[in-house]
Amino acid sequence: MLIDIKNITxxxxxxxEVVHALRGLSLQIEKNEYIALMGPSGSGKSTMMNMLGxxxxxxxxxxxxxxxxxxxxxxxxxxxxxxxxIGFVFQNFNLIPRSNVFHNVELPMIYAGRxxxxxxxxxMEAIEKVGLGxxxxxxxxxxxxxxxxxxxIARALVNNPSIILADEPTGNLDSKTGEEIMNVFEDLYRAGxxxxxxxxxxxxxxxxxxxIRLRDGVVETDEKIEGRKVFKKVLVDA
Amino acid sequence: xxxxxxxxxxxxxxxxxxxxxxxxxxxxxTLGIVIGITAVSTTMTVxxxxxxxxxxxxxxxxxxxxxxxxxxxxxxxxxxxxxxRPQITLEENFKLEKALSEKVIAVNPTVGTTRSxxxxxxxxxxxxxxxxxxxxxxxSSSLPEFGRFIGPxxxxxxxYVCVIGAEVQKQLFPTADxxxxxxxxxxxNFKIVGVLERQGKFLGGLGGPNLDxxxxxxxxxFLKSFGRSRGLGLxxxxxxxxxxxxxxxxxxxxxxxxxxMPPSREDNFSINRQDTFTKFYDGIMGVVGLIGVMITGIxxxxxxxxxxxxxxxxxxxxxxxxxxxxAIGAKRRSILTQFLFEAAMICLIGCVIALVISYLLSLxxxxxxxxxxxxxxxxxxxxxxxxxxxxxxxxxxxxxxxxDPIDALRYE
Numbered sequence: 001m002l003i004d005i006k007n008i009t010x011x012x013x014x015x016x017e018v019v020h021a022l023r024g025l026s027l028q029i030e031k032n033e034y035i036a037l038m039g040p041s042g043s044g045k046s047t048m049m050n051m052l053g054x055x056x057x058x059x060x061x062x063x064x065x066x067x068x069x070x071x072x073x074x075x076x077x078x079x080x081x082x083x084x085x086i087g088f089v090f091q092n093f094n095l096i097p098r099s100n101v102f103h104n105v106e107l108p109m110i111y112a113g114r115x116x117x118x119x120x121x122x123x124m125e126a127i128e129k130v131g132l133g134x135x136x137x138x139x140x141x142x143x144x145x146x147x148x149x150x151x152x153i154a155r156a157l158v159n160n161p162s163i164i165l166a167d168e169p170t171g172n173l174d175s176k177t178g179e180e181i182m183n184v185f186e187d188l189y190r191a192g193x194x195x196x197x198x199x200x201x202x203x204x205x206x207x208x209x210x211x212i213r214l215r216d217g218v219v220e221t222d223e224k225i226e227g228r229k230v231f232k233k234v235l236v237d238a
Numbered sequence: 239x240x241x242x243x244x245x246x247x248x249x250x251x252x253x254x255x256x257x258x259x260x261x262x263x264x265x266x267x268t269l270g271i272v273i274g275i276t277a278v279s280t281t282m283t284v285x286x287x288x289x290x291x292x293x294x295x296x297x298x299x300x301x302x303x304x305x306x307x308x309x310x311x312x313x314x315x316x317x318x319x320x321x322x323r324p325q326i327t328l329e330e331n332f333k334l335e336k337a338l339s340e341k342v343i344a345v346n347p348t349v350g351t352t353r354s355x356x357x358x359x360x361x362x363x364x365x366x367x368x369x370x371x372x373x374x375x376x377x378s379s380s381l382p383e384f385g386r387f388i389g390p391x392x393x394x395x396x397x398y399v400c401v402i403g404a405e406v407q408k409q410l411f412p413t414a415d416x417x418x419x420x421x422x423x424x425x426x427n428f429k430i431v432g433v434l435e436r437q438g439k440f441l442g443g444l445g446g447p448n449l450d451x452x453x454x455x456x457x458x459x460f461l462k463s464f465g466r467s468r469g470l471g472l473x474x475x476x477x478x479x480x481x482x483x484x485x486x487x488x489x490x491x492x493x494x495x496x497x498x499m500p501p502s503r504e505d506n507f508s509i510n511r512q513d514t515f516t517k518f519y520d521g522i523m524g525v526v527g528l529i530g531v532m533i534t535g536i537x538x539x540x541x542x543x544x545x546x547x548x549x550x551x552x553x554x555x556x557x558x559x560x561x562x563x564x565a566i567g568a569k570r571r572s573i574l575t576q577f578l579f580e581a582a583m584i585c586l587i588g589c590v591i592a593l594v595i596s597y598l599l600s601l602x603x604x605x606x607x608x609x610x611x612x613x614x615x616x617x618x619x620x621x622x623x624x625x626x627x628x629x630x631x632x633x634x635x636x637x638x639x640x641x642d643p644i645d646a647l648r649y650e
Contacts, residue, residue, distance in 0.1 A: 083567020
């Protein structure tokens with residue numbers, strides 16, 4: 001089992017008010033799943049994503065990531081898990097504006113302490129994989145939105161993480177480009193990666209093989225989608 | 239370890255990028271550090287330069303020469319303690335010379351006063367008239383540039399001959415050859431036999447006598463002409479600096495024996511040496527230097543505050559970047575290193591500029607006295623700059639490293 005979440009809660013104190021974002025949520029995720037995490041705002045979707053991404057720890061409950069007890073980890077241990085096991089893809093790309101494509105993709109490996117030769121090789125591989133080989137030296141502001149998101153995907157992939165966690169990955173893209181990005185995820189899934197996409201768009205969720213809907217801090221529905229329309233495999237260059 | 243190196247290199251690259259991205263801000267921030275480091279390193283250059291020139295002038299006294307005199311050169315206690323001591327006489331000089339003959343290179347007695355010196359219609363006031371012997375060429379560095387020094391026969395026969403200082407020559411004989419000419423001192427007639435090398439002011443910065451404004455005559459002539467009751471100073475040249483301490487004891491013993499002093503009585507003479515001055519100087523200049531460095535240190539402190547301020551701005555501006563870095567696996571330490579590095583880099587750049595300015599200033603200072611920006615000062619300046627950077631970067635860097643990645647990512 002890749003992720004085993006048992007009865008977690010998460011409370012925030014905002015002023016005098018205590019917000020119960022998660023109220024005893026349980027969830028299991030296996031290797032090589034393609035999950036869409038959905039829910040209206042206030043459903044605990046964002047909190048759940050932070051939890052899955054090891055950016056946050058639960059107030060109570062258990063969270064095992066590849067049998068490691070994440071719930072009890074400190075900041076630096078969480079950073080290590082994020083670095084090695086999780087690849088993030090954000091809605092607004094979150095690239096480092098002053099660094100070029102190569103360096104943005106290389107960064108997780110620097111924090112992982114990989115040596116220079118490995119870094120160079122794996123960075124280039126990841127950039128090729130998302131079809132941006134020719135743009136390695138470009139700065140993010142010289143790229144289109146779709147290209148930026150590809151860079152972010154390359155960065156998420158580069159350390160061979162256990163899961164790729166995408167938060168509204170197409171939210172800032174037009175529908176055509178969004179479709180292209182979803183094709184990239186489809187390819188990654190077929191290559192054996194585990195993908196979790198957080199979204200509120202049914203369109204996007206329809207690419208996944210399992211849809212988990214949250215409401216009021218618990219899982220409302222959790223359904224597997226069988227026999228979904230076969231996706232045409234296109235990897236549009238640049 | 240390897241990871242630390244990679245992260246450090248990453249921190250270095252980020253620092254360069256960040257500074258390049260905000261050039262105007264960087265320059266302004268650096269300015270404070272430039273002024274601070276320039277002030278500190280220039281102060282140190284001046285201090286070291288003054289000490290060196292003091293030392294080089296003191297070397298005129300000779301590191302291997304002991305001076306026996308009535309009073310100590312530097313009197314820390316009450317002066318009247320020394321006033322009633324007996325004068326050192328020429329007789330005592332000869333006795334001491336005899337007692338030490340096996341152990342020292344030379345003993346030279348000197349005595350001095352200030353008189354006017356006249357040549358034809360020209361007159362020089364406040365000239366130091368020194369009674370001495372031929373042995374002075376062994377105990378001090380005053381050698382004739384041309385002509386000869388006072389000889390043994392001049393001393394024995396109390397001849398009216400003199401050797402004049404370079405400044406006296408320049409004033410009285412701007413064009414003519416002074417050798418063989420006669421000058422008048424208090425009605426006495428002296429034949430010039432030599433001119434001394436130019437020596438410069440003794441302890442120039444401290445208002446010492448100008449050694450080129452002197453006239454040396456045989457000590458016997460001096461005592462005969464200007465009064466027998468004057469006290470002498472004896473210079474004892476030792477064969478090697480390492481024997482100084484032993485010889486000092488030796489001289490004290492010999493003098494007490496000459497003066498037939500019972501063991502219960504305190505010495506009624508003083509032994510002086512060059513390092514007496516050095517210790518005194520270091521005592522005073524140590525305090526002066528400390529105050530100087532503290533005052534200039536304040537400007538560096540102000541510069542440091544500027545860096546801290548700009549680092550806080552930098553952290554706030556880059557909250558999102560910090561969030562991204564943390565999300566993809568940067569630990570607290572990595573973020574801390576990154577910002578400390580940036581602060582240190584700003585200070586180091588300032589330091590390099592400051593050292594260039596300090597070097598140029600040291601060239602100007604060098605006009606007044608020998609001063610140079612030494613490697614030691616450069617190293618101190620660099621260390622101070624890095625320390626300032628790290629100290630002023632610490633709080634902003636800690637703030638950055640403790641940011642919550644979720645909040646930081648959400649920051650716009």
